[in-house]
Amino acid sequence: MQPLQIVVIGGGAAGFFGAIACANANPYARVILLEASRQPLAKVRISGGGRCNVTHACFEPAALVANYPRGGKALRGAFSRFQAKDTISWFANHGVPLKKEADGRMFPVTDSSETIVQCLMNAAEDNGVELRTGTPVVSVKRLPQNTQNSHFDSAQCTTLETQNSALSTQHSALKTQFEVYLKSGETLKCDRLLLATGSNPIGYKIAQEFGHQIEPPAPSLFTFNIADPSLRALSGVSMNPVRLRLSVPQQPALEQIGPLLITHWGVSGPAVLKLSAWGARMLYDNRYQATLTINWLPDLSQEEVREKIVAVKNEWGRKAIALHRGIDLPHRLWQYLINRVDINTELRWAEIPNKTLNQLVQEISQGKYLINGKGAFKEEFVTCGGVSLKEVNFKTMESKLTTDLYFAGEILDIDGITGGFNFQSAWTTAYLAGLAMAEN
Numbered sequence: 001m002q003p004l005q006i007v008v009i010g011g012g013a014a015g016f017f018g019a020i021a022c023a024n025a026n027p028y029a030r031v032i033l034l035e036a037s038r039q040p041l042a043k044v045r046i047s048g049g050g051r052c053n054v055t056h057a058c059f060e061p062a063a064l065v066a067n068y069p070r071g072g073k074a075l076r077g078a079f080s081r082f083q084a085k086d087t088i089s090w091f092a093n094h095g096v097p098l099k100k101e102a103d104g105r106m107f108p109v110t111d112s113s114e115t116i117v118q119c120l121m122n123a124a125e126d127n128g129v130e131l132r133t134g135t136p137v138v139s140v141k142r143l144p145q146n147t148q149n150s151h152f153d154s155a156q157c158t159t160l161e162t163q164n165s166a167l168s169t170q171h172s173a174l175k176t177q178f179e180v181y182l183k184s185g186e187t188l189k190c191d192r193l194l195l196a197t198g199s200n201p202i203g204y205k206i207a208q209e210f211g212h213q214i215e216p217p218a219p220s221l222f223t224f225n226i227a228d229p230s231l232r233a234l235s236g237v238s239m240n241p242v243r244l245r246l247s248v249p250q251q252p253a254l255e256q257i258g259p260l261l262i263t264h265w266g267v268s269g270p271a272v273l274k275l276s277a278w279g280a281r282m283l284y285d286n287r288y289q290a291t292l293t294i295n296w297l298p299d300l301s302q303e304e305v306r307e308k309i310v311a312v313k314n315e316w317g318r319k320a321i322a323l324h325r326g327i328d329l330p331h332r333l334w335q336y337l338i339n340r341v342d343i344n345t346e347l348r349w350a351e352i353p354n355k356t357l358n359q360l361v362q363e364i365s366q367g368k369y370l371i372n373g374k375g376a377f378k379e380e381f382v383t384c385g386g387v388s389l390k391e392v393n394f395k396t397m398e399s400k401l402t403t404d405l406y407f408a409g410e411i412l413d414i415d416g417i418t419g420g421f422n423f424q425s426a427w428t429t430a431y432l433a434g435l436a437m438a439e440n
Contacts (some may be wrong), residue, residue, distance in 0.1 A: 011035025014409025018242025052113030071414030317350030
């Protein structure tokens with residue numbers, strides 16, 4: 001009897017985790033992990049600024065799925081079988097304890113992504129995974145039914161099927177085989193195949209050839225470009241919290257609250273990144289042209305802001321408005337905001353009419369900024385879009401269209417907000433795929 005032949009395409013987080021889970025669950029299986037580049041786990045190495053945000057300290061599946069703009073519903077059941085606490089336990093059992101930071105993000109206690117890389121590399125080696133780097137895949141074909149090889153020859157199968165119905169069932173479940181064609185010219189045959197290629201086009205191409213629909217890929221988790229030199233001059237100024245509202249024509253507006261950072265190209269920070277994730281498809285379709293409304297003081301109502309402004313005017317009427325702001329805003333941001341409503345910074349409070357003050361209140365509470373493009377968020381490379389989730393069984397991560405074809409990680413139409421959620425969906429889907437592929 002030949003061992004079960006498994007091929008995993010993609011040497012990233014999902015590919016490694018799936019290969020390890022499979023090899024660990026079935027020590028007799030031959031698991032080959034193919035990575036196109038010379039260096040596997042490249043994204044793990046650079047994630048989290050080189051610290052690797054492994055997961056998030058959110059241990060209720062219902063709460064966890066709320067952090068996924070796409071894929072949350074499908075992940076609900078999957079997280080009941082493998083979630084953040086399981087990830088923490090897995091790494092701890094492999095000698096890598098994780099620590100929680102104030103915002104819930106979890107990192108290795110070493111604060112080094114290399115710790116995670118070495119852990120996965122060692123676990124793969126210890127479980128007998130055959131890692132082949134510098135091995136691009138060009139295509140995959142399914143073997144015709146009448147020429148494929150199974151784990152038993154025909155005579156063996158006939159005998160076994162008459163003796164043992166369980167083995168008969170096993171044999172019928174192993175009818176699908178694949179040929180994996182490598183760029184080198186070599187061909188690998190396997191019984192089960194895991195696509196964990198991330199957003200690489202080769203993964204989409206293979207999935208489409210097996211009949212899968214690909215939701216159009218689009219960037220997620222990015223910053224906003226705002227063509228306002230005066231705003232950009234405030235680079236480095238931050239506010240926490242602000243309330244953001246993102247709107248494009250003929251679409252429901254999206255809101256997010258949290259920290260914001262002004263940059264030399266526009267705005268960034270957690271609130272912006274979360275908004276970009278939820279609005280990824282909307283922004284892509286609108287060519288990254290949108291209106292961003294910023295409430296710089298969301299803890300105060302607009303009337304409360306007005307009351308504070310009027311109180312400052314009454315108390316400091318003889319003082320210059322640029323120097324006596326009376327509300328909790330950074331000095332440079334305050335000067336910028338009064339310039340936006342054309343208030344001369346040398347004017348005294350008493351010289352400013354109430355109509356102009358009302359405009360200032362409006363600017364503080366509902367200032368509008370035109371987004372004219374997206375920036376980068378170099379710590380994350382996340383794509384929304386991918387294999388349609390309705391075509392995948394989330395109990396096993398197996399294709400509903402092709403037996404013995406599995407998916408894990410970012411190749412699926414799943415993406416999370418920043419904070420360790422994208423890695424968690426990779427660990428979960430890969431683990432479930434690995435266990436399913438290991439079954440005889």
